[in-house]
Amino acid sequence: AENELSWETPCTELLVYVSTPGCDGFPSLDSKENYKLSVSKGSMLLSAETIWGALRGLETFSQLVGRDENGTYYINETEIVDFPRFPHRGLLLDTSRHYLPLRAILETLDVMAYNKFNVFHWHIVDDPSFPYESSTFPELSKQGAFNAMTHVYTASDVRTVIEYARLRGIRVIAEFDTPGHTLSWGPGAPGLLTPCYMGTAPSGAYGPINPIVNSTYQFVTSLFKEVSTVFPDFFLHLGGDEVDFTCWKSNPEIRAFMVEMGFGEDYKKLESFYIQRLLNIVSSLDKGYIVWQEVFDNDVKLRPDTIIHVWKENNMQYLNEMANVTRAGYRALLSAPWYLNRISYGQDWIAAYKVEPLSFEGSPEQKALVIGGEACMWGEYVDVTNLTPRLW
Amino acid sequence: GLETFSQLVHEDDYGSFLVNESEINDFPRFAHRGVLLDTSRHYLPLKTILTNLDAMAFNKFNVLHWHIVDDQSFPYQSIYFPELSEKGAYSSNLIYTPTDVQLVIEYARLRGIRVIPEFDTPGHTQSWGKGQKDLLTPCYNGGQPTGSFGPVNPVWNTTYDFMTKFFKEISSVFPDEFIHLGGDEVDFSCWKSNPEVEEFMKKQGFGIDFAKLESYYVQNILDIVSSYNKGQMVWQEVFDHKAQLKPDTVVQVWMANNYARELSSVTGAGLTAVLSAPWYLDYISYGQDWKKYYSVEPLKFPGSEKQKKLVIGGEACLWGEFVDATNLTPRLWPRASAVGERLWSSSNVTNLQDAYRRLTNHRCRML
Numbered sequence: 001a002e003n004e005l006s007w008e009t010p011c012t013e014l015l016v017y018v019s020t021p022g023c024d025g026f027p028s029l030d031s032k033e034n035y036k037l038s039v040s041k042g043s044m045l046l047s048a049e050t051i052w053g054a055l056r057g058l059e060t061f062s063q064l065v066g067r068d069e070n071g072t073y074y075i076n077e078t079e080i081v082d083f084p085r086f087p088h089r090g091l092l093l094d095t096s097r098h099y100l101p102l103r104a105i106l107e108t109l110d111v112m113a114y115n116k117f118n119v120f121h122w123h124i125v126d127d128p129s130f131p132y133e134s135s136t137f138p139e140l141s142k143q144g145a146f147n148a149m150t151h152v153y154t155a156s157d158v159r160t161v162i163e164y165a166r167l168r169g170i171r172v173i174a175e176f177d178t179p180g181h182t183l184s185w186g187p188g189a190p191g192l193l194t195p196c197y198m199g200t201a202p203s204g205a206y207g208p209i210n211p212i213v214n215s216t217y218q219f220v221t222s223l224f225k226e227v228s229t230v231f232p233d234f235f236l237h238l239g240g241d242e243v244d245f246t247c248w249k250s251n252p253e254i255r256a257f258m259v260e261m262g263f264g265e266d267y268k269k270l271e272s273f274y275i276q277r278l279l280n281i282v283s284s285l286d287k288g289y290i291v292w293q294e295v296f297d298n299d300v301k302l303r304p305d306t307i308i309h310v311w312k313e314n315n316m317q318y319l320n321e322m323a324n325v326t327r328a329g330y331r332a333l334l335s336a337p338w339y340l341n342r343i344s345y346g347q348d349w350i351a352a353y354k355v356e357p358l359s360f361e362g363s364p365e366q367k368a369l370v371i372g373g374e375a376c377m378w379g380e381y382v383d384v385t386n387l388t389p390r391l392w
Numbered sequence: 393g394l395e396t397f398s399q400l401v402h403e404d405d406y407g408s409f410l411v412n413e414s415e416i417n418d419f420p421r422f423a424h425r426g427v428l429l430d431t432s433r434h435y436l437p438l439k440t441i442l443t444n445l446d447a448m449a450f451n452k453f454n455v456l457h458w459h460i461v462d463d464q465s466f467p468y469q470s471i472y473f474p475e476l477s478e479k480g481a482y483s484s485n486l487i488y489t490p491t492d493v494q495l496v497i498e499y500a501r502l503r504g505i506r507v508i509p510e511f512d513t514p515g516h517t518q519s520w521g522k523g524q525k526d527l528l529t530p531c532y533n534g535g536q537p538t539g540s541f542g543p544v545n546p547v548w549n550t551t552y553d554f555m556t557k558f559f560k561e562i563s564s565v566f567p568d569e570f571i572h573l574g575g576d577e578v579d580f581s582c583w584k585s586n587p588e589v590e591e592f593m594k595k596q597g598f599g600i601d602f603a604k605l606e607s608y609y610v611q612n613i614l615d616i617v618s619s620y621n622k623g624q625m626v627w628q629e630v631f632d633h634k635a636q637l638k639p640d641t642v643v644q645v646w647m648a649n650n651y652a653r654e655l656s657s658v659t660g661a662g663l664t665a666v667l668s669a670p671w672y673l674d675y676i677s678y679g680q681d682w683k684k685y686y687s688v689e690p691l692k693f694p695g696s697e698k699q700k701k702l703v704i705g706g707e708a709c710l711w712g713e714f715v716d717a718t719n720l721t722p723r724l725w726p727r728a729s730a731v732g733e734r735l736w737s738s739s740n741v742t743n744l745q746d747a748y749r750r751l752t753n754h755r756c757r758m759l
Contacts, residue, residue, distance in 0.1 A: 342678045346714065381679070385759060389719035 017047040018054050026232050027052050027169050034083035055169040088372030090119030096126030097379030099151040104384045106164050113168040123175045130184040136226045143187035174231045177239025179209035179274050196247040207247020211274035212257040221281050228285040241292035243271050272300040307331045319360040326366035334373035341378040424705030425735040426455030432462030433712030435486040440717045442499050447725050449503040451732035459510045463518035472561050475523035509566045512574025514544035514609050531582040542582020546609035547592040556616050563620035576627035578606050607635035652693035659699035667706035671731050674711040686730035726755040
């Protein structure tokens, strides 16, 4: 009949050609994810420079295959040349506010792959809990996890996540956020956190990591030495956000240190003092680092290849921050308008979609410093019972 | 009591089950404690509905208000009018057969939950027009039909013939004494445009007051349903637009703006009221919104003791525009638990810290 589709010779295989051999490595910020997809009569060809590009092309290919009412799979003739606009396309999961079982993380990695995300930002520990099982400091999770038997990530779990991600072309960037957001570190590392004072006596409460004692830097060196080996990506996220100075201010030894160092009343200088030492430690471990925007805002001395993570959102102020960060020559990651944990009624995907990361005043060189962004799913109100429908 | 008992039993560290000595004398504050599910904006598979009946039982809810059809789709498979779902459902497998409906009713019954179906008319009926020709009002523009349709046509006799037969079926399919007849958000513009309706308005002496036409329609439906010995629930507009209601009609107050005043009016007119306005759980927002649902005091409105007795309860509503089987359960629970407690417990059970402690435990229990 005239209006029937004319089926061409059935295609039975997709030829995949990758010009740079090797499937055993890890994806990186510089990985090329370009691919070409060619579907024509009797031949289907996917070609890419790297395996990572091939993965992206396979995802696209899987989306192009349709099925008709008779159950026959079909695909339209097509010529695609595709490549990402931004090289860092990430998703943050928070496994400290609520523990997320392995299957939730792995399922998320699957859906990330469907959406061509290529960075899993694992905000693994924070104030409420420390689920990361450290081989150097086993007490950290023993004392700091919600439950040291059931709510931890063993070394094997972590390896599973890293490999599962790698097979999908997804980098795993771990965040060990300091010096704030570290309450759960305290029980397993006595002497690490600053004892807060009420008048002349300790109140029993603790604050951020104590920046004035040498033991802190010994601890941090050992921990990050381990973390650097466990997580193969070049970058580590070092946090540095929301440091509350009240506890430091209350501690007489710290006040004395401030005087000694000539910091006056400017506790940002003390924060910088800690962060700079931390950055040096991590550099010496041959890792690059990403930090939250406060580290930049508070004038910490940063290596030029530091990546600044812009997260504060207040009436589109984040665009100013993006301009400032890039004007100062640093690379920037955008998350501020993409805090997906902040749910609201209706089609809020539209607001997220409308964001234009480069809509700030700046030169083309500045704009080139924006390497991408991350959707964040903070865990205060999220666990395995509601993560997937909330995120996707 | 069995539900409470199940909550009192706990396990010790060795796995032994324990229950403390206890003397409990319990009863609900309000008799009508409902959850509204919307199976028209998105079809909900049976499994989802049944899971939610379980969750309702955990929270001592006793009414499932099944908003089963609406503009978007008509999944209810009617025996007398099979074309309604044949043409009006999203697809042939996204329907509720008579067996499905009986399953829901029985599953609910075994949990002490009434099923009150809502067949909302004359508005919210776009999907009815697909399978029932000449039911909806044809809209006009410049003297010509535009091809689109508005609410149910109130001027044709055939409308009432249809409704008589349709509600005969509904009355026998659903055993509860009450049927919800809807009556909300009727858009008058299509009626205004239609010359037959215009003619009818003149004949009836309604002038340009379309609320009178709406009331005329609603009263006819109420009479039809009464003749089947069913009580009626309606949305507040039916009352607001001054339809003549039977004294035992239940008015569901849903408009958030000044709902306390509406409760005063409804009960002041001697009618029973069910409160939903502060409990639209489809309106999600960031953070612990359960607190604001918990803090509602249904009887906080100006009125006499007699009036307050006319508030028989409330319903947490989960409208389906952005809800389907993939996200319903975590969206509805445990937020609806706050409403459940408000409707069962005494008015002095209001402490948020205490509620938080119990709610977090209860949530784990429900999981």
